[in-house]
Amino acid sequence: MSTPVNTRLPVGNKDFTNATVVIIGAGISGMCMAIDLIKRNNCHNFVILEKGSSVGGTWNDNKYPGCCCDVWSSLYSYSFEQNPDWSREYPGQEEIHAYLMRIAEKYGLYKYIRFNSTVEEAQWDDNESNWKTSVVVTGEKDSEYSNSYILKSDFLISAVGQLNLPRQPSIPGLEDFQGKMMHSARWDWSYDITGKRVAIIGNGATAAQIAPEVAQIASHLTIYQRTPNWIIPRGDGPVSAFQRALFKYFPPLHWRKRALQMDFRENFHTVIKDDNSPFAQMIRDMSTASMKAQLATKPELWEKLVPDYAPGCKRIIITDDYYPTLARDNVELETRPITHITETGIEVEGFDEQEYDLIVLATGFRTVEFMHPIQIYGANGRPLQDIWKDGAVAYNGVTVEDLPNFGMFYGPNTNLGHNSIILMIEAQSRYLNGIVGEVIRARQKGKTLSLKPKLAVLKTFNEKLQTALRNTSFADPNCNSWYKRDDGVITNNWSGTAIDYQLNLSKVEWQDYVVDGTGKGDVEGKATTKLGRVREETLLSDTSLLIVGAVSLLSAVGYFAARSKMLKAR
């Protein structure tokens, strides 16, 4: 029996190297986990280790011109912190980042976060039943106190995301270029593009956002496309002040907007499930028609821009200004393969070099190596590389074979092509907090408790998932994408709808876990813990909504009337 831990106390100076829970990453996932630790488990004894110097994760990393979300703003926020004030239908990076900083402030998360702290390695200790996480302090002044240390914890959470490690393309000569080169996720705003000759390598969601901004100020822009994408209109625009006021004072209207957007996005899953569905055909038709209409003056590009794979196999790009950008006189689309990067420019097959001042690498992220380059060692010192030698697999996308008391957000097979990732993250947080809750209770009693998924359960889960994925548009062999490995195995995406996933994670089946430690008796006999899920889809008919709306309107009017009466009476 060890000393009971007061998990309500935040980690202070004296216990700097001990925490009940360690979370790696202060992005949307890490913040969600932290908020739920406080709200659901009344646990304050945790530390968030963040490599960067701000919260926001991907929304702090990606600051390139035009950076915005391709999910509607009303749907791209925590369900418990819906923001009535989004200025646009599709939120820009700065607005999302500001929203996340506000949330961190509101929930008092800053006191738990250690910025400029890079996790290099984490090892599970079978004897002590805890994780030992090696942290390197990269902040110059902070490292004067100590430039590295080991942080012990009962539970370890990875919230590093799938899109955090920029991918440098393997193009010969990449290192030789003497001009300016930057990856989209490391944008240098001190570099002035005005009047410059710019190349963008890649034409994915990121390039489609950068190109329209760069084209307006650069003297010349060439976009190097390897594979065309299905592109559909975005229909972006400002959210009027009137609409925002309505959302602020009558939240049910905002909930309704979000629920309708959720319904629409969930229906979009048909495209992924059935490549021959009318919805999939509609995407093909809409994409081709809008491309031809917007590029009426450049018919020579048409054939190059129509994909030969199923819509949804690669991420469908949602934009209003990509084709108009290609129509500009100072913009060129290059589809011949790049052979070489020289000191001054780029060479393509059978053609001389084009010279550039700036090369933008919009070449995506290292997505299939989850958590890379962090070294993880689980039970009996087993390295994660060995556990995942046949590819990354996690039970429900969150817990991993031979990694006791470990949970991950946005892990293997939890990405979506059709809906907001925040829906998945909230479900993961609920589920992981259900598991962590038991470990916390054990620690409060001075006991140890460790949980890891049973191998047989994990295998069955993954086989079912992979069977379903083989029948989705993601699996179309005519396309490569960041959703899958080179051998075609889809390691990143979920097969079903967001609701299917939420339902999967709405309960913890304790029989799915191998339980160990002095507190195992409290968990072993348990059957199921129901956690529920956040219902995002439309719940109320229009009539019920009208009644709810009328009641809130009357309450608001009543409140203001009573308030002004009181003020007058003073």
Ligand code: NA7
């Ligand atoms: P993506 O979607 O992975 O796109 C990367 C792009 O870079 C894509 O067009 C690639 O062509 C291209 N690429 C990658 N390597 C090379 C080389 N070596 N030569 C030429 N072209 C190359 O990344 P994004 O940043 O656009 O988007 C990632 C996600 O972030 C997005 O889905 C949103 O969810 C947010 P390819 O298509 O592979 O032929």
